[in-house]
Amino acid sequence: xxxxxxxxxxxxxxxLLSGCASDGAYKTGETFDPNIHTVAVPIFANRSFFRETxxxxxxxxxxxxxxxxxxxxxxxxxxxxxxxxxxxxxxxRLLSRDFDSGVTQEAQVxxxxxxxxxxxxxxxxxxxxxxxxGAAEYVPRAPVGEPEEVARYGAVSELAREIVxxxxxxx
Numbered sequence: 001x002x003x004x005x006x007x008x009x010x011x012x013x014x015x016l017l018s019g020c021a022s023d024g025a026y027k028t029g030e031t032f033d034p035n036i037h038t039v040a041v042p043i044f045a046n047r048s049f050f051r052e053t054x055x056x057x058x059x060x061x062x063x064x065x066x067x068x069x070x071x072x073x074x075x076x077x078x079x080x081x082x083x084x085x086x087x088x089x090x091x092x093r094l095l096s097r098d099f100d101s102g103v104t105q106e107a108q109v110x111x112x113x114x115x116x117x118x119x120x121x122x123x124x125x126x127x128x129x130x131x132x133x134g135a136a137e138y139v140p141r142a143p144v145g146e147p148e149e150v151a152r153y154g155a156v157s158e159l160a161r162e163i164v165x166x167x168x169x170x171x
Contacts, residue, residue, distance in 0.1 A: 031169040032069050033126075036119075039071045040079035044113065048090040053111065053156065057087065060160035068164050081126065085115035085163070088131070090155075092148070095137065103141055109151040110135040111159050117167060127166050134159025 041062050046054040061083070062073045076082055095106035111134050117127040136154025138146040 032071065032167065033169055034070070036071060036080050038074045038079040038081070039065055039069075039117075040076040040082040040120075041065065041073055042076065042082070042084060044084070045086040048087050048111075050090040050152070053087055053090060053152065056153065056156045057111075057113070057159060060156050061163055064157075064160040064164045065167075068161075069167065076120075080121055081117060081119050083115065083117045083163075083167075085113050088112045088114055090152070098141070105141050106137055106139055107148075107151070108135055108137045109148065109155045111152075111155045113159060113163070115163055115166065129166055132159065132162050132166060134162055 041058060043058045044054045065071055065073055065083075089112050091110045091112075093108040093110060094104055095108055097103060098105055113132050113134075114130045115128070115132055116125060118125050134155045134157070136151045136158060138148060138151035138154075140146060140148070
């Protein structure tokens with residue numbers, strides 16, 4: 001008897017879930033504006049002392065947009081929208097030191113950018129954020145001995161993910 005009720009409940013739940021999935025009313029995952037098809041991503045400006053970070057960010061951002069969104073990255077003159085930005089600062093933060101020697105054990109690179117996403121068809125600003133942050137840690141001390149560039153690359157990748165998250169539709 002108990003097994004029969006459990007089977008009926010399971011069957012009802014499956015029917016309910018399949019009904020939701022077939023009408024397209026409920027979705028999982030990220031949602032993006034279906035009226036936008038293309039995005040231009042010029043090289044970001046860079047106000048930090050860490051040169052070439054703007055090129056790394058633009059490359060990571062293009063890859064992230066094309067892999068996570070339905071948008072295609074194109075040249076500015078052909079695009080529906082344009083995503084511009086400025087790397088405001090790149091900071092190195094100390095996370096831990098060796099107790100005896102005071103030598104850095106763990107550190108972090110934090111990159112902060114401001115962005116503006118504009119619809120080129122209407123001139124309307126879609127999203128604007130003054131502070132989007134990406135961070136990554138590294139271990140400069142032996143035996144690991146990671147160079148700072150490893151963390152900078154990780155922070156750039158994280159920042160690109162955060163920027164694409166800003167491009168999602170609001171709930």
